[in-house]
Each structure stands twice: as C-alpha cells, then as structure tokens.
Amino acid sequence: MLKIDNINVYYGNIHALKGVSLEINEGEIVTLIGANGAGKSTLLKTISGLLKPKDGEILFQDQSIGGKVAQTIVKQGISHVPEGRRVFANMSVEENLELGAYLRKDKKGIKEDFEKVYDLFPRLFERRKQLSGTLSGGEQQMLAMGRALMARPKVLLLDEPSMGLAPLLVKTIFRIIEEINQSESGTTILLIEQNANMALSIADRAYVIETGKIVLAGTPDELNESDQVRLAYLGGY
Known part of the structure; x- marks a missing residue:
C-alpha cells in the first residue's frame, strides 16, 4: 500500500534521512523504532507532505506522492497524528x-x-x-x-501516541490502535513509538532506524531476539 524507496531528506545541510526504504502492506500495523533524533518524525512528515525528499520515491497505492502538498496527500487517504x-x-x-x-x-x-x-x-x-x-x-x-x-484514511501515521501518558492510558491508547486496525475499514497503520515493547506487542512488522538509516527489519519476534535491539530499546536482557 505504501512504499518508501531510497529517500534522502535534508534540513539545510543536515542529512536527516539517508537512503531510507520500507514497505507497508494493506491492513498491517508497521512500527518504526529508534532513539530521539534518529529520523522517525522526519519520515512521517515527508510521507505526509510537510517535508520534501531530495530524491528517492514515495508510492501510495502505486502512485507517486513524494513532494506533493499535504492537503493532496490527505485527500488521497493518508492522515498524520503528529507528535x-x-x-x-x-x-x-x-x-x-x-x-x-x-x-x-x-x-x-x-x-x-x-x-x-x-x-x-x-x-x-x-x-x-x-x-x-x-x-x-x-x-x-x-x-x-x-x-x-x-x-x-486508508493509512494512519501515528507519531509517539504514548508520549507523556500514564501507563494505564498507554495501554488504552494501544488497545484503541488495534481496534482501529481491526475495524471494518481495516485502517493500515505506521506507528512511531519510543515505547518499543508496546509497539512490538501490536505490530505485524517492525523497522529500526538509527541516525537516519534503516538498520534492521523483521517481525516483532525476530527483533525481540536481536541482542542489538534488546540492549538499545527493550531494557537490556
């Protein structure tokens, strides 16, 4: 449904996204995890038309949307819940x-x-x-x-939905994210979340981004078994 192919995004001279590629299939919850400043929010802003990629391609339902204005992208079926x-x-x-x-x-x-x-x-x-x-x-x-x-929306972009919320509310928000995905309309979701444990618990697939590059991709089980991911994002061993 949504394909990001080798995009590069800059803030002035700062190279924020470096050849990022990922895919989201219809009906999936895909999560992107990474530290602060890794490029997560930049990616969502680029998909939703708030930033323009220098090169590379963003395809939504096989149509190029890279560089289109935000209201056009909303009209096509992508909504962004900002940080x-x-x-x-x-x-x-x-x-x-x-x-x-x-x-x-x-x-x-x-x-x-x-x-x-x-x-x-x-x-x-x-x-x-x-x-x-x-x-x-x-x-x-x-x-x-x-x-x-x-x-x-056909695709919902969620940027840090649990930020600043009490643990009980975090569970409620994640339950509702699952409901939105499993509802009659079956909204596809790209979720950015620092609470990696919660994000992986509801995701179909996941990507890890570090300093603007995708460094790992796989199922939640595969990422949970990665020493690198456990040490950096899941509270160690």
Whole structure:
C-alpha cells in the first residue's frame, strides 16, 4: 500500500534521512523504532507532505506522492497524528473533529464517522463542547487520533501516541490502535513509538532506524531476539 524507496531528506545541510526504504502492506500495523533524533518524525512528515525528499520515491497505492502538498496527500487517504497532539486549543472537541473532515462533502458519512469516533473514544463525547486546550494529555491524544480518523484514511501515521501518558492510558491508547486496525475499514497503520515493547506487542512488522538509516527489519519476534535491539530499546536482557 505504501512504499518508501531510497529517500534522502535534508534540513539545510543536515542529512536527516539517508537512503531510507520500507514497505507497508494493506491492513498491517508497521512500527518504526529508534532513539530521539534518529529520523522517525522526519519520515512521517515527508510521507505526509510537510517535508520534501531530495530524491528517492514515495508510492501510495502505486502512485507517486513524494513532494506533493499535504492537503493532496490527505485527500488521497493518508492522515498524520503528529507528535505532541497539536489540537486546536481554542476550539471545542467537536470543532476539532469537524476540521478533520474538512475535505469531505458526504454529510451522511461524516455523521457516521462522528459516531464511530465517539464509540472509540467515549470520553470525547462527554467533552464534545469543551475547549480542547482544557483536556488532559490523554484526552488530547484521543482527540488528535479521532480528528485524523474523520478524514477516513486508508493509512494512519501515528507519531509517539504514548508520549507523556500514564501507563494505564498507554495501554488504552494501544488497545484503541488495534481496534482501529481491526475495524471494518481495516485502517493500515505506521506507528512511531519510543515505547518499543508496546509497539512490538501490536505490530505485524517492525523497522529500526538509527541516525537516519534503516538498520534492521523483521517481525516483532525476530527483533525481540536481536541482542542489538534488546540492549538499545527493550531494557537490556
């Protein structure tokens, strides 16, 4: 469904992504793990059109999207939940969700998706008239995910969904990620997550990125058996 082929991305003179290649098949949860500054967020921003690759190719359903503007990529079916949630603080929960559907014209479908989001996140229904800036961190994360789902994405890009959340909420968020993937629409997910244990527990496949390069790829079981991965990301032996 999504294929990244040998892309290079720069911030000025800094070579942030160095010949990165990866593939995501329809219906999969694929996770990308790595340390801070390894290039994880840069990759998501490049896929979603916020950054342009210098070279290489990004194919979505066999169509090149590398360098296209962000709204075109959303329209084609890729939604991005950014690191830090980025909700519109002075707007209500409901208004934030409406913005997620801003490219859509199908009123009936939008209404149905409001109901689906509220089913997934009952807390958002309770808070629907509340200003999103007054929500807790966990509620803002739910809102950021709900807002992305309002675009009816085929692929959902999730950047550090557990960051700053209490352990109990982390489990809830990961359970919901699995529900989104296993739902009727079967949304394909690319997950970036520093909590490597949690990410590998729900992923079909995983990649490890270090200093802008993919250094390992495999199933969660294969990565769990790697001494390199266990030492660096899974709390040792």
